[in-house]
Amino acid sequence: MRRSTFISIALHLAILLYAVAIFPAGRELDAPMIKDVPIDIITPSEFTKIKAGMVDAKDEAPLAPKPEEPKPKPKAVREKDPPKPAVKQAALPPPLPEEKAPPEPAPKPEKVEKPKEPAPKKEALPKKKPKPTKKAESKPDKPKPKPKPAQKAKKKRDFNADRIAALLNKIPDAANQPNSNFAPEDTPRKPVHGQSSGTGMTMSVNEIDALRAKIAQCWNPPPGGLGADSIIVKLRLQLNQDGSLIGYPTVANWGGSPFFQAAADSAVRAVFQCQPYDLPAGKYAVWRDMILTFDPRQMYGSG
Amino acid sequence: MTDLSSLSPKRLPNAVRRLAASVVLTVIAMAAGSWPAHAVVELNITQGNIQPLPIAIPDFASDGSVDAKAAREISNVVSNDLKSSGLFIPIDQAAFIERGLDVGRAPRFEDWRPINAQALVIGKISNNDGRLRAEFRLWDVLSGKQLAGEQFFTRPKDARRIGHIIADVIYERITGEKGYFDTRVVFVDESGPKNKRVKRLAIMDQDGYNVRLLTTGQDLVLTPRFSPSTQEITYMSFEGNNPKVYLLNIETGQKEIVGSFPGMTFAPRFSPDGQRIVMSLEQGGNANIYSMDLRSRRTVQLTNSPAIDTSPCYSPDGRQIVFESDRDGSQQIYVMNANGSGQRRISSGRGSYSTPVWSPRGDLIAFTKLAGGEFLIGVMRPDGSGERILTEGFHNEGPTWAPNGRVLMFFRESPGAKGGPRLFTIDLTGYNERLVATPSFGSDPAWSPLIN
Numbered sequence: 196m197r198r199s200t201f202i203s204i205a206l207h208l209a210i211l212l213y214a215v216a217i218f219p220a221g222r223e224l225d226a227p228m229i230k231d232v233p234i235d236i237i238t239p240s241e242f243t244k245i246k247a248g249m250v251d252a253k254d255e256a257p258l259a260p261k262p263e264e265p266k267p268k269p270k271a272v273r274e275k276d277p278p279k280p281a282v283k284q285a286a287l288p289p290p291l292p293e294e295k296a297p298p299e300p301a302p303k304p305e306k307v308e309k310p311k312e313p314a315p316k317k318e319a320l321p322k323k324k325p326k327p328t329k330k331a332e333s334k335p336d337k338p339k340p341k342p343k344p345a346q347k348a349k350k351k352r353d354f355n356a357d358r359i360a361a362l363l364n365k366i367p368d369a370a371n372q373p374n375s376n377f378a379p380e381d382t383p384r385k386p387v388h389g390q391s392s393g394t395g396m397t398m399s400v401n402e403i404d405a406l407r408a409k410i411a412q413c414w415n416p417p418p419g420g421l422g423a424d425s426i427i428v429k430l431r432l433q434l435n436q437d438g439s440l441i442g443y444p445t446v447a448n449w450g451g452s453p454f455f456q457a458a459a460d461s462a463v464r465a466v467f468q469c470q471p472y473d474l475p476a477g478k479y480a481v482w483r484d485m486i487l488t489f490d491p492r493q494m495y496g497s498g
Numbered sequence: 499m500t501d502l503s504s505l506s507p508k509r510l511p512n513a514v515r516r517l518a519a520s521v522v523l524t525v526i527a528m529a530a531g532s533w534p535a536h537a538v539v540e541l542n543i544t545q546g547n548i549q550p551l552p553i554a555i556p557d558f559a560s561d562g563s564v565d566a567k568a569a570r571e572i573s574n575v576v577s578n579d580l581k582s583s584g585l586f587i588p589i590d591q592a593a594f595i596e597r598g599l600d601v602g603r604a605p606r607f608e609d610w611r612p613i614n615a616q617a618l619v620i621g622k623i624s625n626n627d628g629r630l631r632a633e634f635r636l637w638d639v640l641s642g643k644q645l646a647g648e649q650f651f652t653r654p655k656d657a658r659r660i661g662h663i664i665a666d667v668i669y670e671r672i673t674g675e676k677g678y679f680d681t682r683v684v685f686v687d688e689s690g691p692k693n694k695r696v697k698r699l700a701i702m703d704q705d706g707y708n709v710r711l712l713t714t715g716q717d718l719v720l721t722p723r724f725s726p727s728t729q730e731i732t733y734m735s736f737e738g739n740n741p742k743v744y745l746l747n748i749e750t751g752q753k754e755i756v757g758s759f760p761g762m763t764f765a766p767r768f769s770p771d772g773q774r775i776v777m778s779l780e781q782g783g784n785a786n787i788y789s790m791d792l793r794s795r796r797t798v799q800l801t802n803s804p805a806i807d808t809s810p811c812y813s814p815d816g817r818q819i820v821f822e823s824d825r826d827g828s829q830q831i832y833v834m835n836a837n838g839s840g841q842r843r844i845s846s847g848r849g850s851y852s853t854p855v856w857s858p859r860g861d862l863i864a865f866t867k868l869a870g871g872e873f874l875i876g877v878m879r880p881d882g883s884g885e886r887i888l889t890e891g892f893h894n895e896g897p898t899w900a901p902n903g904r905v906l907m908f909f910r911e912s913p914g915a916k917g918g919p920r921l922f923t924i925d926l927t928g929y930n931e932r933l934v935a936t937p938s939f940g941s942d943p944a945w946s947p948l949i950n
Contacts, residue, residue, distance in 0.1 A: 398539060407541050414546040415616075417673045418585055418904075431538075443641065457674030460638065460645065464616060465543075467640035484538040493544040 398474075398481055406472065414465035416458065416491045423454040424495035428462040430487045436479050438471035447486065462489040550587040551672060552614050553580060554639075556599055557591070558621035564630070568657060569623035572632060575661025576619065578705065579679040580668060582923070583905070584930030589615055601633050610639045617645070619668060629653065632660045636668050646671045658707060678900040679704060682946045683907060684722040684731050687711060688918060688939035695918075695939075699733060701748065704900075704945070706921075706934045712746065721765055724946045726772040731944075732756065734764045743777050745792075757790050757797060765808045770816045776800070778808040787821055789836075800838035812836070813856045813880070820844075820854040820863055820880070831865055833880060844882030853896055856880070858947075859903030862926075866895045866908075875908050875924065888928040898945045907934065909941040 432444035560569035580586035596609035621634035666677030687700035722733035766777040805825035831845040849869025893911035918939035
């Protein structure tokens with residue numbers, strides 16, 4: 196028993212020593228980690244900034260695809276399957292509307308929609324964007340790396356059994372570091388930080404009411420029919436800073452019936468008709484994404 | 499722990515770190531992905547601004563194989579149909595900015611937004627080896643999206659029908675409801691002075707065009723009704739001074755008496771499946787309701803009261819029948835099961851009720867109501883609740899439903915020596931009432947089902 200426990204202890208000690216001995220190397224390796232750290236520094240304010248960057252990207256993207264598919268005039272209809280082919284063909288040909296007089300039929304919306312759907316994914320991938328932000332904010336970046344190494348170095352020197360914990364904490368550390376860095380970062384950026392921080396970033400009741408009233412004024416729902424007067428449509432849309440729509444709103448819920456389609460179209464028309472939206476510029480981060488639920492039940496008394 | 503450290507040789511750790519970093523990133527990314535859900539403004543829009551949809555319908559183009567006038571007539575049909583529904587407002591063509599539209603090319607939407615067009619119809623008519631070809635596209639002006647694009651072929655003489663079909667496509671795409679423009683109406687065409695009226699069975703397009711007379715006018719005819727197949731109608735004729743229910747094939751002109759009953763039969767109507775006719779049989783001053791299977795000719799007596807039970811009409815599922823009866827003193831509306839069981843009165847307001855008709859949607863029953871010296875047209879739910887009067891006047895009668903259950907046609911008698919019945923439509927809102935122009939007076943309209 197004792198033997199085995201001694202062996203065990205000895206091995207553990209050996210491992211610990213080994214780990215300690217290797218730590219210097221660990222430092223060097225840590226340096227690259229620091230580069231990644233900024234990625235972790237995703238606070239709401241930064242996130243919204245990142246999103247803004249993405250917005251631009253989206254805009255560019257749609258433009259690019261459009262030129263690629265510039266069919267001038269779709270020869271509309273094939274003989275026997277007239278309707279469906281016609282629709283499809285129409286969809287294919289559309290180039291950019293503004294640039295060229297030729298049509299941008301259904302295709303536009305489709306293309307636009309595709310970018311939008313990916314958009315959420317892009318949002319999920321802040322990796323690429325954080326880097327640009329760093330570059331843009333070259334000054335803050337420099338401060339960040341310096342403090343971090345210092346901290347790590349201290350920890351290592353202090354080394355104890357805590358080390359193990361430190362190792363275990365690698366990931367958490369990374370997360371913490373960003374936070375600790377965050378504060379210094381913020382200080383230089385104060386104005387931005389102030390805008391994006393916490394409670395100030397909500398729309399006031401008045402602003403919400405005005406927006407709701409405006410959209411209600413633009414919304415011309417299809418006449419209620421049997422079962423059609425209780426169809427609810429959820430639209431997701433994104434706005435530019437000037438209050439205009441980005442691309443085409445996405446219908447966030449689903450219904451296959453002609454009634455749903457008509458209801459969804461009416462909601463989309465309302466959103467288009469109402470733009471641009473006059474919203475407080477300082478709160479762009481809040482209203483750039485909106486989800487609108489069009490619910491006619493109250494109107495038709497079928498709720 | 500130990501593994502990590504033991505693996506710490508220079509390159510591997512990097513890989514591991516990258517891995518770890520990417521894990522961290524994905525976790526953060528996922529968290530970030532969920533951010534918008536919190537950062538998003540969410541609004542419920544519960545009020546709208548219900549108005550007719552402004553729609554631009556430029557004259558359809560023709561390619562030289564077709565007279566420009568003929569092409570324009572088709573777009574006019576589309577425009578008039580949509581306008582008559584009360585759900586669309588065609589925009590005055592004088593306001594149009596973009597000209598020379600081509601059905602194969604998208605319009606310049608920025609030219610249509612300033613004139614408040616929300617929908618735009620571009621069409622073209624051509625002649626393909628004697629067949630008329632019509633293409634059209636429906637555009638959502640605000641979003642720039644194509645909502646519909648179809649083409650049709652037909653005989654040149656059916657040009658108007660193409661217009662109705664296109665109007666139906668547009669109507670359904672925008673409202674979600676089936677259109678009703680490509681339908682017909684049978685009615686009683688009335689001509690001659692009031693004291694010597696000639697009444698002939700006639701059929702026309704829903705908009706009053708293409709009137710065709712089906713009987714010669716020798717005998718009084720009443721209450722024509724379409725079969726679900728639209729090829730046959732049933733009606734009552736006083737032929738030989740012996741009022742009987744007849745069946746007439748519109749295409750062949752073939753005519754036959756329905757059943758062989760001792761007394762007078764009247765107020766016939768088809769069942770929704772077209773297999774049966776339900777009608778009234780009068781014997782000794784007392785009328786009861788019977789149904790007859792058109793194949794087996796078997797008849798079933800459904801009511802047995804000492805009163806006058808008449809105007810039977812099936813519910814769209816064929817399970818119930820609504821009818822009028824004066825068994826409680828005045829004419830009222832009753833509902834029973836299709837086998838005659840469970841008879842119950844549903845009308846409860848002041849006045850008397852007659853000519854109940856079940857909506858094709860099943861949600862309402864239309865009726866004629868006599869109250870305060872006026873004849874009114876109204877609707878109520880099948881349980882008698884929610885009574886609503888849509889139109890009133892000196893004499894309104896005989897409502898019939900458009901196949902989508904949104905519009906009613908009825909006739910209105912005008913007083914005076916030169917007065918006579920005219921056909922009108924009114925929608926369920928009660929605000930959109932329109933005269934259906936017919937060559938002469940008309941009464942007893944019956945709307946066809948959708949034509950296939």
